[in-house]
Amino acid sequence: MLYLKRIVLICCVLVAQSGFSQEHPNLILTKQGVKDIKANLGKVPLFDATLAEVKARVDAEIEKGIFVPVPKDMAGGYTHVRHKLNYLTMQEAGVLYQILGDKIYAIYVREMLMAYADLYPELPRHPQERSYARGKLFWQCLNDSNWLVYTAQAYDCIYDYLSKKEVKHLEKKLFKPMADFLSVDTPQFFNRIHNHSTWGNVAVGMIALVMDDDALLDRALYGIKDLKLDAGKDNDGGDIFVEGQKAGFLANLEEPFSPDGYYTEGAYYQRYAMYPFMIFAEALQNAKPEIKPFEHKNGVLLKGVDALLNLTDKDGEFFALNDSQKGMSYFTESLVSAVDIAYYYGDKDLSLLSIAKEQGRVQLDQTGLAVAIGVREGKATPFEKKSILLTDGANGDEGAIGILRSTKHDAFTLVMKNAAQGLSHGHYDKLSFSLFHEGEELFQDYGLARFVNIEQKNGGGYLKENKTWAKQTIAHNTIIQDETSHFNGDYEIGSKHHSDMYVFDVKNPDIQIVSAKEKNAYPGTLLQRTMVMLNHSDFEQPVVLDLMQVNADAKHQFDLPFYYFGQIISADFNYNKDETLHTLGKAHGYQHLWKEGEGGSKNESATLTWRNNNTFYSLTTTTSQSDKLIFGRIGANDPEYNLRPDPVFIVRKNTDNALFASVIETHGSYSTVSELAKNAFSNVKALKVLQSSKAYSAVELTLKNGHTYVFIMANSNASKTDKHSIAIGGKTYSWTGVYYFNKL
Amino acid sequence: MLYLKRIVLICCVLVAQSGFSQEHPNLILTKQGVKDIKANLGKVPLFDATLAEVKARVDAEIEKGIFVPVPKDMAGGYTHVRHKLNYLTMQEAGVLYQILGDKIYAIYVREMLMAYADLYPELPRHPQERSYARGKLFWQCLNDSNWLVYTAQAYDCIYDYLSKKEVKHLEKKLFKPMADFLSVDTPQFFNRIHNHSTWGNVAVGMIALVMDDDALLDRALYGIKDLKLDAGKDNDGGDIFVEGQKAGFLANLEEPFSPDGYYTEGAYYQRYAMYPFMIFAEALQNAKPEIKPFEHKNGVLLKGVDALLNLTDKDGEFFALNDSQKGMSYFTESLVSAVDIAYYYGDKDLSLLSIAKEQGRVQLDQTGLAVAIGVREGKATPFEKKSILLTDGANGDEGAIGILRSTKHDAFTLVMKNAAQGLSHGHYDKLSFSLFHEGEELFQDYGLARFVNIEQKNGGGYLKENKTWAKQTIAHNTIIQDETSHFNGDYEIGSKHHSDMYVFDVKNPDIQIVSAKEKNAYPGTLLQRTMVMLNHSDFEQPVVLDLMQVNADAKHQFDLPFYYFGQIISADFNYNKDETLHTLGKAHGYQHLWKEGEGGSKNESATLTWRNNNTFYSLTTTTSQSDKLIFGRIGANDPEYNLRPDPVFIVRKNTDNALFASVIETHGSYSTVSELAKNAFSNVKALKVLQSSKAYSAVELTLKNGHTYVFIMANSNASKTDKHSIAIGGKTYSWTGVYYFNKL
Numbered sequence A, B: 001m002l003y004l005k006r007i008v009l010i011c012c013v014l015v016a017q018s019g020f021s022q023e024h025p026n027l028i029l030t031k032q033g034v035k036d037i038k039a040n041l042g043k044v045p046l047f048d049a050t051l052a053e054v055k056a057r058v059d060a061e062i063e064k065g066i067f068v069p070v071p072k073d074m075a076g077g078y079t080h081v082r083h084k085l086n087y088l089t090m091q092e093a094g095v096l097y098q099i100l101g102d103k104i105y106a107i108y109v110r111e112m113l114m115a116y117a118d119l120y121p122e123l124p125r126h127p128q129e130r131s132y133a134r135g136k137l138f139w140q141c142l143n144d145s146n147w148l149v150y151t152a153q154a155y156d157c158i159y160d161y162l163s164k165k166e167v168k169h170l171e172k173k174l175f176k177p178m179a180d181f182l183s184v185d186t187p188q189f190f191n192r193i194h195n196h197s198t199w200g201n202v203a204v205g206m207i208a209l210v211m212d213d214d215a216l217l218d219r220a221l222y223g224i225k226d227l228k229l230d231a232g233k234d235n236d237g238g239d240i241f242v243e244g245q246k247a248g249f250l251a252n253l254e255e256p257f258s259p260d261g262y263y264t265e266g267a268y269y270q271r272y273a274m275y276p277f278m279i280f281a282e283a284l285q286n287a288k289p290e291i292k293p294f295e296h297k298n299g300v301l302l303k304g305v306d307a308l309l310n311l312t313d314k315d316g317e318f319f320a321l322n323d324s325q326k327g328m329s330y331f332t333e334s335l336v337s338a339v340d341i342a343y344y345y346g347d348k349d350l351s352l353l354s355i356a357k358e359q360g361r362v363q364l365d366q367t368g369l370a371v372a373i374g375v376r377e378g379k380a381t382p383f384e385k386k387s388i389l390l391t392d393g394a395n396g397d398e399g400a401i402g403i404l405r406s407t408k409h410d411a412f413t414l415v416m417k418n419a420a421q422g423l424s425h426g427h428y429d430k431l432s433f434s435l436f437h438e439g440e441e442l443f444q445d446y447g448l449a450r451f452v453n454i455e456q457k458n459g460g461g462y463l464k465e466n467k468t469w470a471k472q473t474i475a476h477n478t479i480i481q482d483e484t485s486h487f488n489g490d491y492e493i494g495s496k497h498h499s500d501m502y503v504f505d506v507k508n509p510d511i512q513i514v515s516a517k518e519k520n521a522y523p524g525t526l527l528q529r530t531m532v533m534l535n536h537s538d539f540e541q542p543v544v545l546d547l548m549q550v551n552a553d554a555k556h557q558f559d560l561p562f563y564y565f566g567q568i569i570s571a572d573f574n575y576n577k578d579e580t581l582h583t584l585g586k587a588h589g590y591q592h593l594w595k596e597g598e599g600g601s602k603n604e605s606a607t608l609t610w611r612n613n614n615t616f617y618s619l620t621t622t623t624s625q626s627d628k629l630i631f632g633r634i635g636a637n638d639p640e641y642n643l644r645p646d647p648v649f650i651v652r653k654n655t656d657n658a659l660f661a662s663v664i665e666t667h668g669s670y671s672t673v674s675e676l677a678k679n680a681f682s683n684v685k686a687l688k689v690l691q692s693s694k695a696y697s698a699v700e701l702t703l704k705n706g707h708t709y710v711f712i713m714a715n716s717n718a719s720k721t722d723k724h725s726i727a728i729g730g731k732t733y734s735w736t737g738v739y740y741f742n743k744l
């Protein structure tokens, strides 16, 4: 405690040395930017429309008056919502003051800031005690940081309108104390590699730039120096301090981003982190261009925007990697900002203009103006999402996310997660995949168990089912050994490992392959999964071939779930539904699954056909007679209906060596208006394992038209030029490269 | 059998007397119609677009060739689909021949008819033995009749192209035998009051008009005379012969339609029946105008089109009354035809043009031309769906369907079924309701248990779960006594009764009321349900007040289910989820419900809030401490996944006198993009029963803003002018008319 107090004192001294030398605005809006915007008012539709929308919203708020209540509520509650609305409105009002020159907006911001300056000095930490880092205005410092990131912009915009006395008052009573509170007073929040810390760093950095406070800026960029604190966990179970780890904005830019711009927590948190990263980079570029934020780590921020846009389905919705609330998309404000900033400070990528056009609004600054002018001039080119590999890890060597997309209009998107743990928001889902058809989930990743900002559901915070269900392996389309999650569901162990990419080859658009290995999830068991997106004239639509190769030291029970959606139309195997429903297991998420029924196939493969959104889908999977085919549904041990009752189909094998081979087809259609069913049947007659070993996985696929194909994957030599030759059932297959695919 | 043979002989004699005197085409297209169409080609966008679409489809079929396979398959199978495609294509090809004059279309129809004339004489009844009235081309006569209704039109269109020899050949080998087969050879199909018979009557009538065969026409219009056959049941459990009942087209027009144009089987079957009714009426109007088909029963056919358009939600989808496959809408072909015919032969109702515009296509005849010209000329006015009462029963005295719609943009639609049994497709759901918000189901009627035309699901036919689940009372939002369906689920008993309308008052758009009584569903128990759509400034959106008044001779268990959709957000009462799931009961549909949990309220009311499609909904229902609040889900005893796993909330009371009073609110919104939750809480603080008797139902509604309202319904005097005065808890309420609603 004493130690902390000393740091505060030192900071205050440093701060006192800075003056009022800088020009304003110069954080996001610049003087030149404002000049350009004023010169173009009424001439740039997208900009003008956004401006009109923002003006209407702010005017309505000004009409209602200023409310700065004493903080009390959790997320979703009145004081939380009010303070959030306040910072959003202040930021917009500041911008309106600059652009429109109407001092009503400056007055609104000034009065509100004064109210905060009255309130803040006496505020204790927030009465809600749930956070590892309680804020003052909100229940957690994260939200206080949000407040400051937005409010710093408002302050910058009206800075020149304020008297020196007002500036001094606000900085003394409100901004400096808050910056210290968020950093030196709460180091467990500020000095981490984590999206929370990024917000904290940026909050402090933004206000430092407006106040022209170099010491604070230094703290924001490089963290609190020489801090020694006991390690601990945050609310999500993440490590607070890792020995020897750097801190501050730049470290947060280096660590969680891979060289490809993938953020290890996943797209949902990357979307959230993108706003502070990009807005502060813009601010630094304006105020301290010598820092070259957009060039840092080979331009990782601009790559991050591109990565994020590629981590979306056809509708622009982010893949549900790790903790992710579904439905979040690039239509969110932070992506509007990110796209505009990336366009302006990047190399004016015209395909970003088409995203901006879809978004239908722009950031109200020089970046948004440039984008809106580009759109007006018809310069937008399509943003083509391609099959792409996004490496994970600060050095790009901790596995990767592999995305395969079918060539025709992005109709199919397969996302395979062969990456690192993903920090505290990570799920135990090595080699898992999800599949989208026309922007709808064909096989889903469950996402998170949380209702963000819905007060009735644990104040909008994470639900206990996030840990007991959503993070567990069984909640994902990947293999589970002995009803135990990967790494035994242990965060420490999981964080030490990552999957290893084996092959990512999308050169041939008709045979795209992603393959990866996982040797640490279950010690003694080697998992390798190869997924192929196959476009072939024998199928109406592209199909996915899924080869999950399992080789273990000893016999185990292996489950491979497929979280489909829709209604079962037919099965070519026998199954019985249960007369009373029991849970499928007791722990590791199994306690949340109802077992609805079970069957088995007498053939070498089993086909299940279902219908969803008036399209038919079929899964054909290889079986032996001892395999169990299980029907389940989420929702057991869910006392408050926190989970969605989605269905699952699970293939269960007891073995030490198995190839779970499956073909996933999309076929036909149904119309409830014409009542015509087209192509309602699977095209697959049989799927057969030809070889299952660490060296090779081979299957034979026979179609109803009589055609038979063989696919062989070389599992331990990914060379494109090496030759292979193996004998299977009296026939010798010879080929060059990692896979063989041919008609028999 | 001997008797039947004699009828056939007589008919053949009569047929032989007719000649080739009539002009062609004169069935649907007329000579003048063709002339008008030709004169307008290329000038009427909607007509031209439909023509181009039809031409492309037919040209593609002609390209493929002619296939007339030996009948073999059930619905969904190859021969079924092929013969269906044949008649649809022939009809269109015939029209193209008339409009475009290209004889390739005439040749296509002629060649196909010749192939049928070769096949037909030797055909036995269809090998699939499932139908009570097996066809020859299809598994049931119904489909054979479809074939003839369409093919008669094709025949009429190419009649003049054929040689007399060809005409004689086709009539002798194909059309006359088929007309006899569908009528005198299968009287159990032809001579009923049923949609099947309507198709049969029309098939025979259409071909009779083309062949100018008055005897056949007489049979079509009035049925087979003096037929005596044993009674029996059809596949759906419907009575085949009812003593003294008339038959034929005109009887089918009189019986099942109410004077308001409501068809007693429900909207789904009315939609299906509308095509033969309307197309034959058009044919009669063209060929035998003296029959005045559109004036029959005070113009019931035109009223029927209006009724059907009103029996849809905001998206134009039909309400799921009785056996109904959801998603069927007025975009179906039969409604395109019906709308065009109603416009042309009715009084040129300009609001029908807006439906036609939405439909985006027209019937290719003089009616479609008139509609398309009207649309082109911008004459379309909005089709405003209103709150409406549609009486049931041939004389309009067998109850009614009551529809309440909120005034702003049809945002809410309440459908209450207070009607008759609905023939063999009826459900045991007296006083049930369904509710729609913005075209989406808020509280659903389950619909049917069938996958129409999906071969894997029982050949596309009705599933056994239709009887064991979908028809049962528990599958509906209405009261169930002692876990037994209305009328004990007995069709004979149910068919004898109907509910009685009590009040339908929609004059005040802010307080719309529908109320009905049911005294026969459970002998000794009087059920009265009053539903109010209330638009009040204290609520963000219109709310529904539901008063289900139950008065029984003795104590019983009463269940009132609410089939909601979406995810539970909160409950203000305690409940426990079950650790293993059992069915809620053993019979009458209860065996298909999983009991998920149960609770009870210590207050006088209980509130449940859920979210669906990013809107919040709340149900507040009056409770006593002994009431059970049950959470359930459909899907038990469903060995083949024929049922949808939809959720239900059930209020259970053990009593001889109860008022199940509920308030249904729609409130707020959630965005997965902004992650903002607006107005996520119910506005209701408490709901309290003030009086529950045969004479009066009274409730007190207290809102969170402190306002309290009292609603009283006079249950045994619907007069608008009579005065009431009752004392409740020391306070006297006096009013005039059937209900009281005021702020306390």
Ligand SMILES: [Ca+2]
Binding pocket: A320, A321, A322, A427, A429, A432, A445, A447, A476
């Ligand atoms: Ca995941």
Ligand SMILES: [Ca+2]
Binding pocket: A313, A314, A315, A317, A439, A440, A441
């Ligand atoms: Ca999507």
Ligand SMILES: [Ca+2]
Binding pocket: B313, B314, B315, B317, B439, B440, B441
């Ligand atoms: Ca609808």
Ligand SMILES: [Mg+2]
Binding pocket: A315, A438, A439, A440
């Ligand atoms: Mg979508």
Ligand SMILES: [Mg+2]
Binding pocket: A320, A321, A322, A323, A427, A429, A445, A446, A447, A448, A470, A471, A475, A476
């Ligand atoms: Mg997950």
Ligand SMILES: [Mg+2]
Binding pocket: B320, B321, B322, B323, B427, B429, B445, B446, B447, B470, B471, B476
């Ligand atoms: Mg029903």
Ligand SMILES: [Mg+2]
Binding pocket: B315, B438, B439, B440
């Ligand atoms: Mg809809």
